[in-house]
Amino acid sequence: MSRSAKITRKGAGVLFGLDGLVALIAGVVVVLAWDWRVTVLLGVWLGAWLVNNGLSQLGGPWRMRLVPVIFGLTLLVLWEMTVTLFAVPSVILPGPLAIAARFGSSLDVLWGDFVQTFVKGALSGFVMGCGAAVLTAVVVDRSPFLQRGLLPVGNFVAALPVVGIAPILVMWFGFDWQSKAAVVVVMVFFPVLVNTVAGLRATDVMQRDLMATYSASYWQGLFKLRLPAAMPFMFNGLKIATTLAMIGAIVAEFFGSPTQGMGFRISTEVGRLGLDMVWAEIAVAAMAGSAFYGVVALIEKRVTFWHPSQRGR
């Protein structure tokens, strides 16, 4: 970062910091006469915020890593305190502690749902859909005619609410994981296709000429030059597809499922007002989603280590 940018940053930080502080103190004074519980919550928030502000002013790699952790913990503490102080009924919003207790006591059910939805539905669909998309992209790339025709259509489909076909696919493939995988395949296909086709065109004329002077065949050119060059684009598509896969698998279960699965559990437990179970299921979904995304990002880092966006930090 250049020196001037640092100065601007610092100036803005002090300015906004003071503004925020004054506003918060004023707010605390105003609500003090209104409700002490709000004051307690605001106090916790203000304290954590001051700690974070101080830490980020000091800088340093591990301090900066601590800041988001404190922020997340503060949110959890505030959530628990809100639920306890205001005596929110657990059928509306259970606190994090109650959710954690529920999570611990029903691990086997959660594991069964996870396998049904994530491993059988989302993961198999993700593999099939992305594989098909990459193969199609290689075929499309050979023909400029198909490129010009298929890309606008693919872009159009990528913007459509594809989740809508879930009821149809559930009708065709039955209630078990096959229909969920089919929904996932359709959802991930077009984003990956569009990104991969764009990536396969990302080589310069110079590089392709070099391959030609080596008298490389089409397949050598594809495997040694164009596929590696397409990897950063492809992983962009794959990372979008991880979220889409989770969404597709869970939403498809709302239209019919065996008596297992995260979407099934969420919709039935909402009906039985077992909101702590619903939140435990959401926690599983969040962890599975983050881990899935993280794994793909990690593979990206290993595969595209040469790309500027990976070397930057």
Next chain:
Amino acid sequence: MKSFGPVLVVVGCILALWYGAAVLMNAQWERDQAGRAGEAIGWAQIVPKTMAQERPVLPAPHQVAAEFWALTWGEEVGGRRGIVQSGSLSNRGLVLHAWVTFSATMLGFAIGSGFGILLAVGIVHNRAMDASVMPWAIASQTIPIVAIAPMIIVVLNSVGVAGLIPKAIIAAYLSFFPVVVGMVKGLRSPDGMQLDLLRTYNASAAQGLWNLRLPASMPYLFASLKVGVAASFVGTIVAELPLGGAGLGTRLLAGSYYGQTIQIWATLVMASLLAAGLVAVVGSIQSRVLARMGMGA
């Protein structure tokens, strides 16, 4: 318009494949019917029949088009409950449902993108916010929010918040993230030279925001608004699933309960047209604004 011909060919191929698939997938039912009646049936009789089933496995394109026409123009102009005869939109037609979904999408999109822009300004100007909010904004997107949507809707309904607002909240949540990411990138896009120039003018942070950072972020903003509007539309449709009443999502679920395949497809056509229209509107605003600013391609 170089790609007009190829696109036409590809769309033609898709339609041809669709007809072929419709014949193959619907043929079994016709054969079963004929078998039950004790008749032998050949492909010559099967093919036309598969095009005209009442509840086909896969309706043929022209059936979907006819249903779409009947549920929009036909229902509103000719129907007893249509706008011409009763003065209000028919609850059997698609126009009312599309309108309900559209208004929730717009409300959510406005909330989400407004909030996203504010958050991005905060993130760019405050280091503590950058360090603490950004990782969680990214993590929040790995949660399949649409999976929680039905629960949020039901809970909000039980607290007494009903109507457009719950759906709009889901839509807002889905559209805020692309806007935050795009705007943070855009607000940071001015380079060191330009920031230095503002320093030499002794410009305040607010002046820097209004005169340099915001104009520089416009291309990024519109790129993410296009993603955001599509995302908030999907969010609204999913949020409508558990609700009775009106909306395209409700229509989809009702269609799947009663096996009305043609109706599901017609609803999907409506949803696709609406989504494409929303993206196109944002796109045309983008090209106008960028052209006025001298950044048009």
